[in-house]
Amino acid sequence: MTYPQTYDASFFPILASDIPLVVTRNTIHHHFPLHRHDVMEISLVLSGDGVETINGMSHPMTPGTVTVIMPYQFHEIHSTGSTPLVLFNCMFGLELLLASPTNQERAIVDSLLATDSTEPYVLKLAPTAHRKVESLLGDLLVEFNRHNPYKHTMLKSKMLELLIHLERERTSSAQPSQLRPENTDPLASKILLYLHQAYREEISLEDAANHFHISTTLLASTIRRSVGKSYLELLHEIRLRHACSLLLSSDMSVADLALEAGFQSAQTFFRVFKQAKGITPNAYRKANVFPIS
Known part of the structure; x- marks a missing residue:
């Protein structure tokens, strides 16, 4: 696809x-x-x-x-x-x-x-x-x-x-919509917004599926069909965006920052970050200093 x-x-x-x-x-x-x-x-x-x-x-x-x-x-x-x-x-x-x-x-x-x-x-x-x-x-x-x-x-x-x-x-x-759904998935939108709000929590695939009262298979396939990623890939992507923001806008330690962004350990954060960015979190921070105002 x-x-x-x-x-x-x-x-x-x-x-x-x-x-x-x-x-x-x-x-x-x-x-x-x-x-x-x-x-x-x-x-x-x-x-x-x-x-x-x-x-x-x-x-x-x-x-x-x-x-x-x-x-x-x-x-x-x-x-x-x-x-x-x-x-x-x-x-x-x-x-x-x-x-x-x-x-x-x-x-x-x-x-x-x-x-x-x-x-x-x-x-x-x-x-x-x-x-x-x-x-x-x-x-x-x-x-x-x-x-x-x-x-x-x-x-x-x-x-x-x-x-x-x-x-x-x-x-x-209260403007009436002139649009009619043709190819949309309300469940996918709800899942994506939920993950963007709850990513700091420890939410496994099973936890997310239970939140929507659906099977893990349905939740995983809905995400894959909607954004072309697995559940874990999407969750890591959302958490990494927040982590990058914290790296550039704070002096938090990598360990504290990892927990704040929703990762369960600094080791997991380090591995996921390096795999996605090609460099370590500290190297990213040094290479992308953004002036705070």
Whole structure:
């Protein structure tokens, strides 16, 4: 089986830093191919027309269309108008918002993650809301490209403001979805989001299967079909992303860091890390020093 291109920290190294966020303004002339990533993404169409397909479901993209892509959802975009499709894109790791959140901040993230996973999160904003969200994404882009003090805190603050506005729009408008599932697996989405939230815990394949009241065979095959990885490979990938962030943003020992990222021992972490990255955790830390602000 051929799997879509994966965009992760190898394409955007900053996604493995202490600021796991990338903000860009992009122009699509014809087609952006089918791909997936292990982070969330928010896009806003600024101009042009197109069609986006998410997990086999298509929706029109016109100025004011907002899409929130959940981790590992397959998606692609076709520009269909006489002019290119121009849009803001913001990709961010869940740890940006889930690190020591307040109760209200956690409620915002939980509301976002609790969105019905059988249908993509798509909003068509009215002109006033469009201008507001465009302004917020513009501010995020400016802050992202600067090297000011307290950059991490400012980016998190602006991300929360953006999510609050989107959630207010979603819950107040109660817009009926124009999409119909064609080739999607709600169970896969639920499993992936569960692992992204619970990866710090000791969760075996059996534990995860029991959580969803399904067999281990069904859970393993669902993950393999969805992301092309085994259960353990996926869990290690999620834990390694958090570990890389801690390596670059803290002076924690490798042993403490391994436990914080969900590995049961420093030896297991060292082996998995070296196998995935080709170098030791300490060598990675020395080679990828990221300025903390």
